[in-house]
Amino acid sequence: MTTAICRQLGIKYPIFAFSHCRDVVAAVSNAGGIGVYGGALNTPEQVEIDLRWIERQVGDKPYGIDLLLPMSYVEVSEEEKQARIPAEHRRFLDGMMQRFGVPPLDPNADQLHGLLGDTKFTPEQNAAILELVFKYNPKVFVSALGTPPAQLIEKAHARGMLIGALAGKAKHAIRHKQAGVDFVVAASYEAGGHTGEIGSMVLVPEVADAVAPLPVLAAGGIGRGRQVAAALALGAQGVWCGSVWLTSTESDLLPVMKQKLLEAGSDETVRAKCFTGKYARFLRTAWSDEWDRPEAPAPLPAPLQTALIADYIERIAASAASGKVDGSTGAGALITSPVGQIVGAMNVSLSAREIVREMMEEMTEATMRLTEVFEEAG
Ligand SMILES: Cc1cc2nc3c(=O)[nH]c(=O)nc-3n(C[C@H](O)[C@H](O)[C@H](O)COP(=O)(O)O)c2cc1C
Structure with a gap:
């Protein structure tokens, strides 16, 4: 084909x-x-x-x-971004970290690749x-x-x-x-x-x-x-x-994150602004539920929301990577990743090559089925 x-x-x-x-x-x-x-x-x-x-x-x-x-x-310097973040938003996130028992980052540990990466x-x-x-x-x-x-x-x-x-x-x-x-x-x-x-x-x-x-x-x-x-x-x-x-199998997501995706249904994503400040779809976890609480502040516009949450997301990723949490408590409950509604069909971890092969096989079957339908219809 x-x-x-x-x-x-x-x-x-x-x-x-x-x-x-x-x-x-x-x-x-x-x-x-x-x-x-x-x-x-x-x-x-x-x-x-x-x-x-x-x-x-x-x-x-x-x-x-x-x-x-x-x-x-928007070309805004990191200092300017930080200066424009309201104290209320930081208080909200500090409170969230405390409630979920997410420890501060260890200044001596290597920087992890958080879910937001390390580009500025x-x-x-x-x-x-x-x-x-x-x-x-x-x-x-x-x-x-x-x-x-x-x-x-x-x-x-x-x-x-x-x-x-x-x-x-x-x-x-x-x-x-x-x-x-x-x-x-x-x-x-x-x-x-x-x-x-x-x-x-x-x-x-x-x-x-x-x-x-x-x-x-x-x-x-x-x-x-x-x-x-x-x-x-x-x-x-x-x-x-x-x-x-x-x-x-090739994906470099943290094991706890991969497991959450493997278990999630197609109705378990949200399209919300609390990740980047623009509408993005990601896995619904305690992170999005927290931003939906009545006392939560409104997410900031891009690029401020990313600047606000970057360190907290890094903290969550570091704690989740420690292997001391499962997917339902602490950082493991908060951690999320961008993912689409197809997550409901992602139930087994296959290699990328196997995913390609399965997709092409199923595509061929679907096409043949359609051809048969048309042939039967004369
Ligand atoms: C984890 C993740 C990160 C993404 N980051 C980017 C990005 O940096 N640039 C981009 O063009 N699209 C990005 N996208 C969107 C993809 O390019 C693509 O449009 C989308 O994944 C297609 O829908 P699907 O997730 O249902 O396959 C990202 C998607 C996911 C799932």
Whole structure:
């Protein structure tokens, strides 16, 4: 099976795997799809280490990179952000840490990679990461938020890369097309991470029609082959999945977090602002319940909410990583991760290669079933 974008990239399967975990990226590229490395949470030094590692693993197979571009966030210094955080919000979080018995960070311990990563989204840091995109050899470059600027599109094209951007609405997709991107990722309501308000059943055909003949990848709620078949039927040329890799054997999530995802049902996510200040879908845990309490302050607008919670999330991650908590008490009850509604189908930890294989097998079965239906109908 193949689509035009698969042929352009030289990949066997129309599966684009978004992941912050380099092992997942390399595994999916090696399994016949394409891994796209989310660089937004890492320092330039770490991004460089990871890109070099991925290139060694995948050889001449293609991989991609996804970044938050400089023009898509508010340029505010860390000091300014901290100064704008109301004392009430810190009191609320201090109280939460106390009630859940989350100890302060050990200043002598190595910094963990918390769920919010260790980037400060400064213009300098972003510029340094962007340089790496052109120093290394990704075949795909995706803008996480907003339309990529014209010079960047030109530069990517000059290097033979395909450049794409995420869109939660047809009008955003049209803006991306007018700027000259090569494909659009239609990110629907069901998706993990930042999400729009439109379900995939409506969004994918709407975006596909709006930007035709540009290729569209369907994102949100896809983790099984029947969903891949449905996405192709809706007019997509491939699928862009983020959540499904979180419970893979390669995923670097903390074991307690992985276990919570394996046990969660599809009704156990929330779309709320208490993670980043913008609507994002993540696992419903004590963290989101706490922000829903009547006495809780309203989440701050982006990027202040992330600046507010970063240290507390780090504390929660450090305590959860200590192995002294289970998923239902203390930091284990609070810990969460961006994840989409597909979490309900993520019940067994498989390797990324097995996930790709199962998806393609189920897609083939679904397609054959449909063919039989049409044949019977004459
Ligand atoms: C843990 C996690 C982190 C994410 N971080 C980013 C990101 O940094 N950049 C980005 O473009 N999308 C990010 N997303 C969204 C994905 O690109 C993708 O749109 C989404 O995962 C698709 O829906 P699904 O989660 O149902 O597969 C993230 C998603 C998850 C689950």
